[in-house]
Amino acid sequence: MTLALVTGASAGIGFQLASQLAERGYDIVGVGASDRINDLGDRIGGVQVIPVQADLTSAEGIEQVWQAVSQIGRPLDVACLNAGRSLGGAFLDTDLDEELQMLALNVTGQVRLAKHVVRHMAGQQAGNILVTTSCSALTPTPYESIYGPTRAFMLSFAEGLREEMKEHGVGVTALLPGATATDFHHTAGMGNTKFGSNDWKNDPAQVARQGLDALFAGEDHVIGGNQATKDGAARNRTLSDPVKAAEFARSSRPSN
Numbered sequence: 001m002t003l004a005l006v007t008g009a010s011a012g013i014g015f016q017l018a019s020q021l022a023e024r025g026y027d028i029v030g031v032g033a034s035d036r037i038n039d040l041g042d043r044i045g046g047v048q049v050i051p052v053q054a055d056l057t058s059a060e061g062i063e064q065v066w067q068a069v070s071q072i073g074r075p076l077d078v079a080c081l082n083a084g085r086s087l088g089g090a091f092l093d094t095d096l097d098e099e100l101q102m103l104a105l106n107v108t109g110q111v112r113l114a115k116h117v118v119r120h121m122a123g124q125q126a127g128n129i130l131v132t133t134s135c136s137a138l139t140p141t142p143y144e145s146i147y148g149p150t151r152a153f154m155l156s157f158a159e160g161l162r163e164e165m166k167e168h169g170v171g172v173t174a175l176l177p178g179a180t181a182t183d184f185h186h187t188a189g190m191g192n193t194k195f196g197s198n199d200w201k202n203d204p205a206q207v208a209r210q211g212l213d214a215l216f217a218g219e220d221h222v223i224g225g226n227q228a229t230k231d232g233a234a235r236n237r238t239l240s241d242p243v244k245a246a247e248f249a250r251s252s253r254p255s256n
Ligand SMILES: NC(=O)c1ccc[n+]([C@@H]2O[C@H](COP(=O)([O-])OP(=O)(O)OC[C@H]3O[C@@H](n4cnc5c(N)ncnc54)[C@H](OP(=O)(O)O)[C@@H]3O)[C@@H](O)[C@H]2O)c1
Pocket: 007, 008, 009, 010, 011, 012, 013, 014, 031, 032, 033, 034, 035, 036, 037, 054, 055, 056, 057, 082, 083, 084, 085, 105, 132, 133, 134, 135, 136, 176, 177, 178, 179, 180, 181, 182, 183, 184, 185, 187
């Protein structure tokens, strides 16, 4: 059996990544912050599931995850660096500590975990890493003004790492979901924005499938979502930043 690590596996895109990897025959180390991660084995049967409840914003949480992987004593074949969050609202009003926590999860924690994963996979001259970033990496993100830059960081990190890891037999793929119907915007406190409604968003199962297909096909990145999402991402490669910023604000600006 092969082994996969998925962060943010208790919900949303990460849960879909974990269950679809299980369908492909992978045993799963699934990481989440709350105790609902402990039900993961009941929700995806048929393979070995090792739940790890850890706070990925802290160095201790990352070490706890890596210890769990190391204790299994098997090669790690796939790592999905997926856990992430946002915080909506005008930067004038948002809480600085919450923003620093987001940076710790979306950037610092990802880098810490990637260091372990990359060294392990280089040692075995094999492995595949899927980095969940966002279409928000392709545009300024007013009213989510710290979130978007965290995704741009991870996209650039993934693309650079991909080149470095080629000679070590390790693949790196970036998944850029468009707006996806998960708890994400609710957790970000964005209920009073266009992003707050899940009615029009992409299916997390489709997004995860596109990410895994791209990973196993060795692609450098994939846009996650329907054709409108893919068209929007292509458009964002051509529009000026001020135009994109104004357009993004129409979906992210709080209505009251
Ligand atoms: N949904 C979208 O519209 C969208 C669009 C583009 C990109 N993305 C990206 O997709 C990724 C997954 O988002 P999602 O929509 O699936 O979000 P989600 O449904 O809110 O799930 C977030 C997951 O991350 C875990 N998590 C949160 N904080 C954590 C922490 N401090 N330590 C460990 N785990 C933590 C959660 O665990 P618990 O809930 O158990 O605490 C949960 O499993 C993120 O990187 C996000 O940037 C999402």
